[in-house]
Amino acid sequence: MNYRKLGRTDIDVSVICQGCWSLVSDDFNWGHNDLQDSIAAIEASLDAGVNFFDTAEGYGDGESEEILARALGGRSKEVVIATKCSRGNLAPDDIREHCEASLRRLKRDTIDLYQIHWPRPDIPVAESMGAMEQLRDEGKVRAIGVSNFGVSYMQDLQRAGRAESNQLCYSLLWRPIEHAVGPMCVENDWSILCYSPIAQGLLTGKFASVDEIPDKRVRTRLFSSQRPNTSHGEPGCEHEMFDAIARIREISESLGQPMGNVSMAWLLAQPGVGSVIVGGRNPGQARQNAAAGDLALDEEVVDQLSEATEPVKQAVGTNCDMWEHENRMEKPGHVQ
Numbered sequence: 001m002n003y004r005k006l007g008r009t010d011i012d013v014s015v016i017c018q019g020c021w022s023l024v025s026d027d028f029n030w031g032h033n034d035l036q037d038s039i040a041a042i043e044a045s046l047d048a049g050v051n052f053f054d055t056a057e058g059y060g061d062g063e064s065e066e067i068l069a070r071a072l073g074g075r076s077k078e079v080v081i082a083t084k085c086s087r088g089n090l091a092p093d094d095i096r097e098h099c100e101a102s103l104r105r106l107k108r109d110t111i112d113l114y115q116i117h118w119p120r121p122d123i124p125v126a127e128s129m130g131a132m133e134q135l136r137d138e139g140k141v142r143a144i145g146v147s148n149f150g151v152s153y154m155q156d157l158q159r160a161g162r163a164e165s166n167q168l169c170y171s172l173l174w175r176p177i178e179h180a181v182g183p184m185c186v187e188n189d190w191s192i193l194c195y196s197p198i199a200q201g202l203l204t205g206k207f208a209s210v211d212e213i214p215d216k217r218v219r220t221r222l223f224s225s226q227r228p229n230t231s232h233g234e235p236g237c238e239h240e241m242f243d244a245i246a247r248i249r250e251i252s253e254s255l256g257q258p259m260g261n262v263s264m265a266w267l268l269a270q271p272g273v274g275s276v277i278v279g280g281r282n283p284g285q286a287r288q289n290a291a292a293g294d295l296a297l298d299e300e301v302v303d304q305l306s307e308a309t310e311p312v313k314q315a316v317g318t319n320c321d322m323w324e325h326e327n328r329m330e331k332p333g334h335v336q
């Protein structure tokens, strides 16, 4: 396992982070996960050298944080825990209350990385940042991060203070951050923490057609708005996506590596990426995902993979929001 510094801090995080969203007992997107599998996934990640865990108060209404604390037990002090304050709780007093509730569920005195989950147009970033900085000054938070912040919200934040990371959807099938948000993170030393790095399972190659993908995962702008769970109203790019998956499979087979791991290694070769947050739901998946932390791709292979997904990149355009036509990651009125 390799480790990288988080932003400008002295915190070392493993390049593979265990994501804890799909470890809850019942979730709208993911359905049921068995508690023993969830605990064993976290233990397997730890044993494979993963020291970075990402959760949120919003995952299972706090259940994900509780499961993480339970699985880590006495090893909690050895790891870096990132959690998030939900979009609904960004008023300064709410942030304090919700941070303290997360600390109780995590059975910790400190959250290593406290993140704003999504920006909110009606609460100035400066107000939320004031509360986050106070928590950091009191030692309840070690570092401040954000998630789903586009350029306009990042600019507001920079006028107010400093964040160390931006957690963004980024994978071979989802590359809009490459246009503006990613370069801005690089320029300012914000670590990019990539979520949905295997496109919610698509990049493992286990789905041969859209019909095989669980319904709730067929919601993003990759899929046609004719699909029942979408709300973006766009045509999607299903053909380009499956062509790209076929090419990634070929490249991965020639390397003798699982497609998901090749996809994560490609991310780790991109500028500014600090860690890849992947949601293994059982110990087998977690062990396999952690192995991507030791996989380095030749430059030529990185270029071949970029080329394979260029048509998907063109089709989804510059909007970084995976689910909606109107980009919720930028302030209303921001021109991309």
Ligand SMILES: NC(=O)c1ccc[n+]([C@@H]2O[C@H](COP(=O)([O-])OP(=O)(O)OC[C@H]3O[C@@H](n4cnc5c(N)ncnc54)[C@H](OP(=O)(O)O)[C@@H]3O)[C@@H](O)[C@H]2O)c1
Pocket (backbone or CB within 6 Å): 018, 019, 020, 021, 022, 030, 054, 055, 117, 147, 148, 167, 168, 194, 195, 196, 197, 198, 199, 200, 201, 204, 206, 260, 277, 278, 279, 280, 281, 284, 285, 286, 288, 289
């Ligand atoms: N900040 C945000 O707004 C945001 C949004 C989304 C996610 N996240 C974070 O990022 C983490 C990961 O993202 P994600 O869960 O959306 O997507 P992901 O990591 O791309 O995909 C996870 C899903 O893929 C399947 N999978 C995982 N490892 C596998 C393997 N080795 N082989 C085959 N299938 C495998 C599992 O589902 P099945 O086994 O059921 O197929 C799993 O639930 C989350 O846990 C969360 O911490 C953050």
